[in-house]
Amino acid sequence: MTADGPTPAGGAPAPSAGRRPGSAARERGSSGFGRYLFKHVSGAAVSLLLVLFSSFFIFRLIAGDPIDQLTKERPVSPEERAALRAELGLDRPMWQQFWDYITGTLTMDLGDSFQYRRPIFDLIVERLPATILLSGTGMVLAVLLGFWIGTRSGWKQGSRFDRGHVATGLLLYSAPTFWLGMIVILVFARYLGLFPVNGMRSPSTPPEFWPQALDIAHHLVLPVLTYTAVVYAGYLMIMRSSILDEIGNDYLTTARAKGLRDDQVRDRHAVPNALLPTVTLVFLAIGGVVNGSIVTETVFSWPGLGSLFVQAIFYPDRPVLQALFVLFSASTILAVLAAEVLYWFIDPRIRKS
Amino acid sequence: MTLLEFRDVHVTYTGSRGRIPAVRGVDLKVEAGTTVGIAGESGCGKSTLAMAVLRLLPKSAEVRGEILLDGEDLLRMGWGRLRAVRWTGASIVFQGAMHSLNAVQRIGRQVAEPMLVHDKDLSPAAAAKRAEGLLERVGLPPSRTRSYPHELSGGQRQRVMIAMALACDPDLIIADEATTALDVMVQAQVLQLISGLVSERGVGMVMISHDLSVLSAVCDTAAVMYAGRIVEQGPAHEVFAQARHPYSAALGAAFPVIGDPAARLRPGGLAGDPPDPARLPEGCSFRPRCAVSVERCGEESPELLRIEGARSSACFVAQEGEPVVIG
Amino acid sequence: MTASPTPPPPLAASPRRARRQLARSRRRQSFLRSWAAYRAQRTGMIGLVLLGVIVVLALAAPVLVDESALSVTQATGGRMEPPSAAFPLGTDEVGRSILALTLWGSRLSLLIGLTATVVAIVIGTTVGVTSGHVGGWYGWFALRISDWFMVLPSLVVAIALLAVLGRSMGTTIAVIALVSWSGTTRLVRAQTLTVQSRPYLERARALGAGHWHQMTKHILPNVLPLVLASATLLVPSAILMESSLAWLGLGDPNVVSWGSILNRASDNGAVSAHAWWYLLPPGLAILIVVLAFMMCGRALEAVFNPRLRGEPS
Numbered sequence: 001m002t003a004d005g006p007t008p009a010g011g012a013p014a015p016s017a018g019r020r021p022g023s024a025a026r027e028r029g030s031s032g033f034g035r036y037l038f039k040h041v042s043g044a045a046v047s048l049l050l051v052l053f054s055s056f057f058i059f060r061l062i063a064g065d066p067i068d069q070l071t072k073e074r075p076v077s078p079e080e081r082a083a084l085r086a087e088l089g090l091d092r093p094m095w096q097q098f099w100d101y102i103t104g105t106l107t108m109d110l111g112d113s114f115q116y117r118r119p120i121f122d123l124i125v126e127r128l129p130a131t132i133l134l135s136g137t138g139m140v141l142a143v144l145l146g147f148w149i150g151t152r153s154g155w156k157q158g159s160r161f162d163r164g165h166v167a168t169g170l171l172l173y174s175a176p177t178f179w180l181g182m183i184v185i186l187v188f189a190r191y192l193g194l195f196p197v198n199g200m201r202s203p204s205t206p207p208e209f210w211p212q213a214l215d216i217a218h219h220l221v222l223p224v225l226t227y228t229a230v231v232y233a234g235y236l237m238i239m240r241s242s243i244l245d246e247i248g249n250d251y252l253t254t255a256r257a258k259g260l261r262d263d264q265v266r267d268r269h270a271v272p273n274a275l276l277p278t279v280t281l282v283f284l285a286i287g288g289v290v291n292g293s294i295v296t297e298t299v300f301s302w303p304g305l306g307s308l309f310v311q312a313i314f315y316p317d318r319p320v321l322q323a324l325f326v327l328f329s330a331s332t333i334l335a336v337l338a339a340e341v342l343y344w345f346i347d348p349r350i351r352k353s
Numbered sequence: 354m355t356l357l358e359f360r361d362v363h364v365t366y367t368g369s370r371g372r373i374p375a376v377r378g379v380d381l382k383v384e385a386g387t388t389v390g391i392a393g394e395s396g397c398g399k400s401t402l403a404m405a406v407l408r409l410l411p412k413s414a415e416v417r418g419e420i421l422l423d424g425e426d427l428l429r430m431g432w433g434r435l436r437a438v439r440w441t442g443a444s445i446v447f448q449g450a451m452h453s454l455n456a457v458q459r460i461g462r463q464v465a466e467p468m469l470v471h472d473k474d475l476s477p478a479a480a481a482k483r484a485e486g487l488l489e490r491v492g493l494p495p496s497r498t499r500s501y502p503h504e505l506s507g508g509q510r511q512r513v514m515i516a517m518a519l520a521c522d523p524d525l526i527i528a529d530e531a532t533t534a535l536d537v538m539v540q541a542q543v544l545q546l547i548s549g550l551v552s553e554r555g556v557g558m559v560m561i562s563h564d565l566s567v568l569s570a571v572c573d574t575a576a577v578m579y580a581g582r583i584v585e586q587g588p589a590h591e592v593f594a595q596a597r598h599p600y601s602a603a604l605g606a607a608f609p610v611i612g613d614p615a616a617r618l619r620p621g622g623l624a625g626d627p628p629d630p631a632r633l634p635e636g637c638s639f640r641p642r643c644a645v646s647v648e649r650c651g652e653e654s655p656e657l658l659r660i661e662g663a664r665s666s667a668c669f670v671a672q673e674g675e676p677v678v679i680g
Numbered sequence: 681m682t683a684s685p686t687p688p689p690p691l692a693a694s695p696r697r698a699r700r701q702l703a704r705s706r707r708r709q710s711f712l713r714s715w716a717a718y719r720a721q722r723t724g725m726i727g728l729v730l731l732g733v734i735v736v737l738a739l740a741a742p743v744l745v746d747e748s749a750l751s752v753t754q755a756t757g758g759r760m761e762p763p764s765a766a767f768p769l770g771t772d773e774v775g776r777s778i779l780a781l782t783l784w785g786s787r788l789s790l791l792i793g794l795t796a797t798v799v800a801i802v803i804g805t806t807v808g809v810t811s812g813h814v815g816g817w818y819g820w821f822a823l824r825i826s827d828w829f830m831v832l833p834s835l836v837v838a839i840a841l842l843a844v845l846g847r848s849m850g851t852t853i854a855v856i857a858l859v860s861w862s863g864t865t866r867l868v869r870a871q872t873l874t875v876q877s878r879p880y881l882e883r884a885r886a887l888g889a890g891h892w893h894q895m896t897k898h899i900l901p902n903v904l905p906l907v908l909a910s911a912t913l914l915v916p917s918a919i920l921m922e923s924s925l926a927w928l929g930l931g932d933p934n935v936v937s938w939g940s941i942l943n944r945a946s947d948n949g950a951v952s953a954h955a956w957w958y959l960l961p962p963g964l965a966i967l968i969v970v971l972a973f974m975m976c977g978r979a980l981e982a983v984f985n986p987r988l989r990g991e992p993s
Contacts, residue, residue, distance in 0.1 A: 043824075046824070047827075047828050047831065050828055051832075055840075058840055058841060058844055059840075059844060062844050062845065063844035170971060170974055170975075171967070171971065173974070174916065174920075174966075174967050174968075174970035174971040174974060175963070175966075175967045175970075176920055176923050176924060176927070176939075176942075176963065176966050176967070177924070178923075178924060178927045178928075178942070178946075179923075179927075179942060179959070179962075179963035179966065179967075180963075182942070182945075182946065182951055182959055182963075183959060183960075183963065185951055186951050186954065186956060186959065190951065190952065190954055191954070197951075197952075249452060250447060250449060250452040250453040251452060251453055251454055251455045251456070253404075253409055253447070253453070254445075254447055254453045254454070254455075254517075255455070255466075256409055256439075257407050257409055257439055257440060257444070257445050257447075258439065258440045258466060258467040258470060258517075259436045259437065259438075259439035259440045259441070259467060259470050259471060260436075260466075260470055261436065264470075268466075269455050269458075272455075272457050272458070273455065273456065273457055276457065284830070284831065286833075287830075287831060287832060287833040287834060288833075290833035290835070290836060291833055291834060291835035291836070291924075294835055294836070294839075295835070295924055295928075298928065299946075309836070309839065310839075310928055313839060313843045313928070313929070313930065314929065316843060318843075318844075321839075321840060321843055322840075324836075325836055325837075325840045328833050328836045329832050329833065329836065329837075332831050332832060332833055333831055333832075336831050347457065348456075348457060348501040348503070348504075349456060349457070349501070349503055
């Protein structure tokens with residue numbers, strides 16, 4: 001839980017007193033942003049390239065020839081093998097295969113799934129909404145809950161509220177996601193029968209919009225509950241320690257002296273300052289979001305990308321594994337990039353350096 | 354008319370080292386339209402005293418005695434009444450404007466904030482307009498209201514603090530080392546601004562500084578604090594010109610007089626450190642550093658007594674009418 | 681730094697030995713100080729006691745329950761029997777005692793969690809110290825790579841690697857170590873840079889200390905306490921990662937870990953059979969171990985990182 005975030009409030013060095021007014025405004029011009037953007041975009045581009053390299057390395061070089069796995073259920077003649085190799089382009093030199101792979105990935109031509117015999121791109125498009133629905137809802141809830149509790153927890157450090165919530169958060173954080181999911185299913189779906197056991201919709205639901213939406217929402221409750229329960233504690237601790245960094249700063253005394261109520265001091269002054277360093281941390285934690293959604297989707301048989309990934313392990317459907325490996329990694333890298341760009345706009349202090 | 358009155362104020366911190374007395378029985382009055390200076394080294398309790406007025410001290414501090422603002426005891430006020438008095442009855446210009454301003458809020462909003470808190474009928478637009486006026490009053494162009502604190506120079510930030518302190522037309526302004534961090538030229542500007550405001554608006558002012566030249570330039574009366582007590586008090590120029598306590602004499606001598614060759618040769622400053630408030634010496638707490646101490650100083654602690662006119666001193670030697678400076 | 685009340689013994693054979701003795705007593709004192717600070721934290725002590733109990737149980741497992749209890753063919757119970765006198769925590773789908781499985785599972789979960797952490801810490805510390813100390817192109821490159829690993833979703837990388845490398849204990853450990861070293865690198869690198877700028881290291885350089893000497897004698901002792909705290913927080917995440925991978929079916933098929941027990945439970949319909957006794961023990965065991973490590977790690981962090989100690993102001 002080490003916060004490597006940017007300098008908290010007050011950490012910024014004071015600009016020299018003799019600086020002419022207006023010079024600060026000029027420094028904020030487009031060139032500063034351009035340089036900042038270029039630095040981070042080029043960093044992300046290098047990271048993305050590394051992902052492509054490593055996926056090729058893992059799935060073509062370490063894993064070896066996919067023909068054996070592709071033909072494992074039936075005897076094949078050497079001629080058939082050769083034809084299959086030619087069809088998949090495996091008879092060509094390695095560097096050419098690599099080039100084809102890179103260009104293919106960049107043009108969204110991800111090849112066909114072994115398992116479904118369909119373009120992987122179509123599979124992803126089909127399953128993406130389910131993943132976004134589940135992890136999006138879960139993440140928004142987790143961030144809101146974690147920040148809300150974390151703020152109050154840090155503000156009254158050592159209070160009963162603080163101790164209780166930190167203990168609860170740690171307890172849930174310590175529970176393995178998949179196990180919590182199984183327990184939730186056992187209790188709420190099996191014993192109490194309140195919610196469906198798994199999946200995203202029931203076949204018997206009428207095809208109209210509202211019944212479908214309600215049905216999906218009904219299916220969504222348990223996975224989101226599980227997901228949020230496991231993830232929110234991380235946000236709680238991030239926000240709590242960020243608030244702790246702000247407590248005792250002079251600007252809070254100023255706010256108090258102005259006659260603000262305690263909650264106004266907290267919400268109008270401490271929280272905006274504490275939120276800034278957490279932005280990057282929240283986006284950095286996006287890797288954990290992906291981890292959580294893979295496991296949650298698998299427990300609840302949620303028809304998203306995560307469960308597609310896990311199914312592909314055992315088929316084994318190597319093109320799907322490879323494509324999703326690239327997709328998941330790329331999305332976290334892009335999320336971090338988005339956080340860095342966002343940071344420029346929300347933290348006035350970063351613009352001067 | 355007495356605006357602010359401290360009556361036998363004690364402040365004690367409770368920490369890992371036990372109970373530490375930071376302020377030990379201070380009596381002081383501030384009349385409307387006058388400026389009172391409080392001088393002393395860092396750690397003598399002067400900032401603690403300032404923070405005690407609006408009850409801004411941390412929970413570990415216990416405040417005893419009475420602090421009367423317009424006759425009303427601040428220490429026995431309910432929280433609601435206290436919040437209403439904060440910034441309307443008394444406001445503070447904090448030291449270190451960089452850290453006392455919210456780094457991620459535009460300064461216009463920070464100046465307007467107390468007006469909106471205390472006047473529920475005021476519209477945000479009207480408050481912004483008034484904030485602009487206040488900033489203009491302290492010499493900042495209206496365009497600066499949209500700046501963030503780090504975009505301003507140190508002097509500008511300090512002026513923002515002053516504009517902020519004026520936001521709710523308080524009767525009393527406390528300036529806590531308001532000019533310490535500034536360079537000399539800016540300091541002079543800010544001081545001029547402050548004294549102009551006092552005379553123009555008729556407010557009372559408490560000015561806290563370790564810099565005697567600042568206090569003698571601005572204040573009517575001055576109090577010198579040492580180890581949590583006032584050791585000398587009187588009209589500001591008299592206290593600095595002719596000290597009646599060896600500590601204020603030493604404090605005055607620590608600032609060289611420019612252009613006076615003798616000042617260079619005079620032993621300036623004071624040997625040793627102020628006493629650890631957790632372990633104060635027996636008798637007069639200044640005795641270990643005092644050049645003129647007598648036997649009695651080690652036995653009992655001198656009271657602050659009037660010695661002549663408006664001047665008082667907590668020194669047995671001065672109370673006897675003897676000089677407190679050797680040579 | 682110089683305030684060490686114990687003078688070197690008068691009979692020290694050489695100044696070199698006296699120096700060493702001084703260093704040792706100084707180290708001992710700082711250890712005792714840290715221990716006192718640790719002991720003052722109630723949750724840290726609870727975590728430590730819990731860990732002690734768990735480790736003793738794991739070590740004593742062969743004495744408490746014979747290994748034959750894990751055998752599928754020698755199972756004595758019925759299919760998914762609820763708890764009874766013979767099987768205090770019920771049985772699994774082939775009639776083995778869940779209690780025995782959970783007890784034995786602790787050995788593997790702890791072993792994998794600890795080994796993977798040690799490997800990750802060694803890699804992380806080495807890369808962190810060298811990249812911070814050497815700097816230049818190497819330092820830049822090492823930082824980029826560790827940042828890259830930090831951002832990638834660890835479970836995705838682990839699954840991808842295990843899917844192609846094959847399932848065994850060795851690959852599990854290697855893969856978990858690979859996805860966990862980067863945080864330590866960042867921490868150690870930052871600390872190295874701080875230590876590096878202190879005057880005594882400048883003095884050591886001026887006296888002609890080589891890179892190896894500087895890194896092992898000056899930098900490493902200064903970063904180790906923080907490494908210890910972060911290692912304690914890395915173990916629980918390694919254990920959680922192992923259990924997730926094993927639950928997904930990517931664990932070593934020949935051994936029993938808590939994750940693999942739960943994998944069999946899901947595969948054999950323990951949830952639809954309402955076999956709560958099959959689900960609760962291994963899951964609670966993971967939860968308790970992870971919680972115990974977290975409690976210890978947080979307490980250690982508070983000891984070595986005073987900013988977090990949180991003395992109310």
